[in-house]
Amino acid sequence: MILSHFLAVSPPGFTVRSPENQRQLKLRSNLSPQLNKKQSKKSKASTRNKSSSSSSLGFTTVKKEPVWQCVKSCGACCKLDKGPSFPSPDEIFDDPSDLELFKSLIGPEGWCVHFETSTRTCSIYEDRPYFCRVEPDIFEQLYGIEKKKFNKEACSSCVDTIKAIYGSQSKELDNFNHAIRGKPEG
Incomplete structure (x- = not known):
């Protein structure tokens, strides 16, 4: 019973x-x-x-984590003055010389002075400052992100930045999402 x-x-x-x-x-x-x-x-x-x-979700499958990579002709990260919803340079940098260098790179429209708007490329890419590099060691040093969380945090950071600069329905965001999930751009 x-x-x-x-x-x-x-x-x-x-x-x-x-x-x-x-x-x-x-x-x-x-x-x-x-x-x-x-x-x-x-x-x-x-x-x-x-x-x-497998990359699908379910009871017997494992979700494939995205792998961060830079997407050509994006340049969202080169918009240095992103506004109040992002950390300020004063909040990011401990070293005054890094802060001074960062601030010296901000052009009149908020874009990096080395960003070529016509080609959406960096004119000093090979010699760019360390803080312009999206690498596990840099994320750990600047933001306290553990290396094992680098891909997730770097992808999330780029998504937020691309949405803020180009919009949530932008081709740039589509291209980035396809790239980090290993799908060809469409």
């Missing part, structure tokens, strides 16, 4: 098994490894391969 009460109120998709059914399931689970060792090994390997390469 108590068991029937639990069956009546159990959530959809869940069933409460009687003690007899539980014993039968336990016996079956104890026998199956002995009878199907080869099949079991193949099944486990197959499941492992599917879950590690």
Whole structure:
């Protein structure tokens, strides 16, 4: 009688098994490894391969984490004066010479003085300051982001910046999202 009460109120998709059914399931689970060792090994390997390469969400799959990468002809990060919703240079830099250098790079429209608007490229890219580099060590030094969280934080930072500069429906955001998820640009 108590068991029937639990069956009546159990959530959809869940069933409460009687003690007899539980014993039968336990016996079956104890026998199956002995009878199907080869099949079991193949099944486990197959499941492992599917879950590690899958990028969809579900009970048996693992979400593929995005991998940060710079997208050509974006330049959102070169907009140095981003406004009050972003940390100010004073909040980011501890070293006064870094703060001074950063402020000296801000042009009249808020863009870096080395940003070529016609090509959306940096004219000093190879020699740009360390704080213009999106790298694990730099993120740890400037923002306290652990290296294991670099990809997630760098991607999130770029998404926020691109949305603020170009908009949430922009081609730049589309290109970035395709790039970090390993999909070809469309």
